[in-house]
Each structure stands twice: as C-alpha cells, then as structure tokens.
Amino acid sequence: MKRTWHAANWFFSINLFLLLAGSLHGISGLAKEDVTTAPIVVIDAGHTKSHPGALGAEGVYEVEYNDNLVAQLVKPLAEVGVKVILTKQPGEEISLERRAEIANIDRANLFLSIHHDSAQPVYLNQTTFNNLPAYKTKQPIAGFSIFISTKNPQFKKSEEFAELLGAELLKLGRKPTLHHAEKIAGENRLLLNPTLGIYQFDDLIVLKKTSVPAVLLEVGVIVDEADEKYVSDKDNQQHIVHAIVNAIQSFNRTE
Ligand SMILES: [Zn+2]
Structure with a gap:
C-alpha cells in the first residue's frame, strides 16, 4: 500500500x-x-569608393552622402525593433548582385537602397568648388525620386512601401522630381505616381535581383546647389531619417 x-x-x-x-x-x-x-530590413548604401556615383555641386561624390545617411539610419531603426542588416560598410567594395543576394539570403522583409541623384549631362555645367571638380545644374532640378521594378517578384509590396515612403517625404515639405520621366537619353522612366515621385525602373539590378520587396530612394539632387545644401544639413538629415523610419514602421504593420 x-x-x-x-x-x-x-x-x-x-x-x-x-x-x-x-x-x-x-x-x-x-x-x-x-x-x-523581428522585421529584417536590409539597408544598402549605394556605390563604392571605386564606383562613387554622381559628383555633386560641392565636389563630393555621391557615395559619401549615401554612407553618411545609412549610418544615421541604423540606431533609430533598431530602436523601433527592426533587425537592420547593411549590405556594406563605408569603404567596402561590393557588387550589385551581392547586395541583392544579401537581402535574399536573409529573407528580409524589405530592401532599401539609398542614393543621391544627379541629372543628365545636357543639364549640367562642369565647374569647381574649392578647387575641386564639381557639377552644377543649369536650372533647378530638385527633390526625391523612388524607383521600383516590375521584374521584382514582390512588385506590389515594393510599390506599397514606395507609396508610404513618398508620403512621409512629402510631409517634410520635399517635392518629387519629375526629370527622370523626360523623353531624353538616359531618362524615359515611366512615372507611376507623379505625386509621390515613384518611377518604374525595371532593370536596376538591386531591384530586379532581389526576391523581397525592394525600393531605391534618391534622397535629393546633389548637382543642384539648393538641394545639395538641403541634404547636407544635419537637421534635414535627421528629418529624412525619421521619415524613412516612419515609412518602414508603417510597412511592417501591414505585413
Ligand atoms: Zn546612385
């Protein structure tokens, strides 16, 4: 018992x-x-030291603007619970295919490539700034542009994020560019949404080779004197960072 x-x-x-x-x-x-x-967002600073992108009105190459803004995005994104993965560190060389691959391997919720814009040579004067070679627009060409690709399998989701991003940038008082839709060589992009500055650019490698929603943002036009000043200003950079973080948060809520 x-x-x-x-x-x-x-x-x-x-x-x-x-x-x-x-x-x-x-x-x-x-x-x-x-x-x-936790949502995974791959942030891609466009260009590298050996392929530095556009040369701006103050003789500084685009890659420096891109690296600088991306560095400022990391902390605020982490603070709102996003797992941030960068495709490259400043000074690091990386191919366009590898950038897309990083987003695919990590099964990111979103891939965002950060760039700063130029204009076609017909609109530019070659000049100098503090004895450095520089380019300036002959007429004002300013604002942000957002690119998405129909060759990306997540085109609809990419467009959804592009719209959220465009709306946040408008709230800053920023205007979308329209110059990429001009019927001239090097442009001719289909302007999907003139209000939000969203263009279709199918063959951008980082957009078409990504299997996750992917968007490329041209933050501002660095060959335009006034726009270059805007994007170089520390406070404005903080506002742009905030706008991007807000758009990413809204996007993650729709997932
Ligand atoms: Zn670029």
Missing part, C-alpha cells in the same frame, strides 16, 4: 516536472520566435 503510494507520488512528480519543463520550453520557444520574427 505504502509502496503504491510512493509509486503514484513518483509518477505525479515526474508528470509535474514534465509539465513545468514543457511550459518553460514553451516560454523560451516563444521568446526565440519573438526575436526571429
């Missing part, structure tokens, strides 16, 4: 242990799941 009681008690204890262990396992499993379901 006594022995039976012991056996039952032992049986009960083991069950209780398994139950507790099971629920503990469940809790740790849930916590793990929480971490892994």
Whole structure:
C-alpha cells in the first residue's frame, strides 16, 4: 500500500516536472520566435569608393552622402525593433548582385537602397568648388525620386512601401522630381505616381535581383546647389531619417 503510494507520488512528480519543463520550453520557444520574427530590413548604401556615383555641386561624390545617411539610419531603426542588416560598410567594395543576394539570403522583409541623384549631362555645367571638380545644374532640378521594378517578384509590396515612403517625404515639405520621366537619353522612366515621385525602373539590378520587396530612394539632387545644401544639413538629415523610419514602421504593420 505504502509502496503504491510512493509509486503514484513518483509518477505525479515526474508528470509535474514534465509539465513545468514543457511550459518553460514553451516560454523560451516563444521568446526565440519573438526575436526571429523581428522585421529584417536590409539597408544598402549605394556605390563604392571605386564606383562613387554622381559628383555633386560641392565636389563630393555621391557615395559619401549615401554612407553618411545609412549610418544615421541604423540606431533609430533598431530602436523601433527592426533587425537592420547593411549590405556594406563605408569603404567596402561590393557588387550589385551581392547586395541583392544579401537581402535574399536573409529573407528580409524589405530592401532599401539609398542614393543621391544627379541629372543628365545636357543639364549640367562642369565647374569647381574649392578647387575641386564639381557639377552644377543649369536650372533647378530638385527633390526625391523612388524607383521600383516590375521584374521584382514582390512588385506590389515594393510599390506599397514606395507609396508610404513618398508620403512621409512629402510631409517634410520635399517635392518629387519629375526629370527622370523626360523623353531624353538616359531618362524615359515611366512615372507611376507623379505625386509621390515613384518611377518604374525595371532593370536596376538591386531591384530586379532581389526576391523581397525592394525600393531605391534618391534622397535629393546633389548637382543642384539648393538641394545639395538641403541634404547636407544635419537637421534635414535627421528629418529624412525619421521619415524613412516612419515609412518602414508603417510597412511592417501591414505585413
Ligand atoms: Zn546612385
């Protein structure tokens, strides 16, 4: 009798242990799941030191503007619970294909490439700034542009983010450019949304080779004197960062 009681008690204890262990396992499993379901956003600073992009009105190459803004995006994005992955560090060389591959391998929720814009040579004067070669527009060409590709399998989601981003940039008082839609060599982009500055640019490698929603943002036109001043201003950079973070947060909520 006594022995039976012991056996039952032992049986009960083991069950209780398994139950507790099971629920503990469940809790740790849930916590793990929480971490892994944090939205992953791949941020890509356009260009490299050897392919530095456009040369701006103050003799500074585009890559420096891109690297600078991307560096400012990391902390505020992490603070709102986004897992941020950068395709490159300043000074690092990387191919366009590899940039897209990083987003695909990491199964990112979003790929955002940051650029600063130029204009076609017909609109530019070659000049100098502090004895550095520079380019300036002959007439004002200013504002932001957003590119998406119909060759990206997540085109609709890309467009959704592009719209959120365009709307946030408008709130800053920024205007979209329209010059990429001009019927001249090097442009001719289909302007999908003139209000939000969204263009279709199918063959941009970082957009068509990504299998996740992908958008390329031209923050401003660095060959335009006034726009270059705008994007170089520290406060404005903070406003742009804030606009991008807001758009990403809204996008993640729709996922
Ligand atoms: Zn660029």
